[in-house]
Amino acid sequence: MKMILITGFEPFGGETINPSWEATKPLQGCQIADAYVEVCQLPCVFNNSLEHLYAAIERVKPVVVISTGEAGGKPDITVEQVAININDARIPDNAGNQPIDTPVIVDGPAAYFSTLPIKTVVNELRLAGIPATISQTAGTFVCNHIMYGLQHYLNQYYPSVRGGFIHLPYLPEQAVKHSNKPSMGVEMMTTALKIAIKSTLKNEKDIEVIGGTTN
Numbered sequence: 001m002k003m004i005l006i007t008g009f010e011p012f013g014g015e016t017i018n019p020s021w022e023a024t025k026p027l028q029g030c031q032i033a034d035a036y037v038e039v040c041q042l043p044c045v046f047n048n049s050l051e052h053l054y055a056a057i058e059r060v061k062p063v064v065v066i067s068t069g070e071a072g073g074k075p076d077i078t079v080e081q082v083a084i085n086i087n088d089a090r091i092p093d094n095a096g097n098q099p100i101d102t103p104v105i106v107d108g109p110a111a112y113f114s115t116l117p118i119k120t121v122v123n124e125l126r127l128a129g130i131p132a133t134i135s136q137t138a139g140t141f142v143c144n145h146i147m148y149g150l151q152h153y154l155n156q157y158y159p160s161v162r163g164g165f166i167h168l169p170y171l172p173e174q175a176v177k178h179s180n181k182p183s184m185g186v187e188m189m190t191t192a193l194k195i196a197i198k199s200t201l202k203n204e205k206d207i208e209v210i211g212g213t214t215n
Helices: 019-027 048-060 118-127 143-155 188-201
Strands: 002-009 035-042 064-068 077-080 080-086 100-102 112-114 130-134 162-168
Touching: 002 019, 002 048, 002 143, 002 188, 019 064, 019 100, 019 162, 019 188, 035 048, 035 188, 048 143, 064 143, 064 188, 077 118, 077 188, 080 143, 112 143, 118 130, 118 162, 118 188, 143 162
Parallel strands: 002 035, 002 064, 064 162, 077 130
Antiparallel strands: 077 162, 080 112
8 A cells, every 4th residue: 555644834933823734634544546645743843843754754654755834925835846954044943943054964965856746746736726836945944944854864765755845825814914915725725735646646757847837
């Protein structure tokens, strides 16, 4: 039986909900194509989040890992292409840590790229009527920390397992507290994650898109 691991974060930064967890948790136990989904909530805490992620990978033994996070202010689903080896927190994490210019992994490479078929995912999301783009920066907070740590772990121990990161917009109930910020309903975000999983399982290689239509 193939297993897919999807992670979301607990709320942070004064929020009471996190769209990444609200959109992810309905997927628990779902069958998508020939695989089953296991979900895991990660703490929004540097280092400790990676410990939870690695433990989940060892428990689930997935063929694909997709981590998700909140990108408040973004109007669409943003599929990340690259994570960089730096922690540079503009606010403290949920444990009060605020690392500045520290490496995610000491002596690790400068960056890791997603191994998901990111252009295919974005294309299929758009065909389904869901706004989506490729993002070239996962930031330098815990989301980037997780994406980099995930890609490093898979590269070191499970090179055949594909992994990546997807950012999700505010939920409407969050956006009403943030003037002029866009939002997306949880049902659409959960559907987007299902499409991303199905697309990844179906496509070993990415499509080529001419003219920058994924940006």
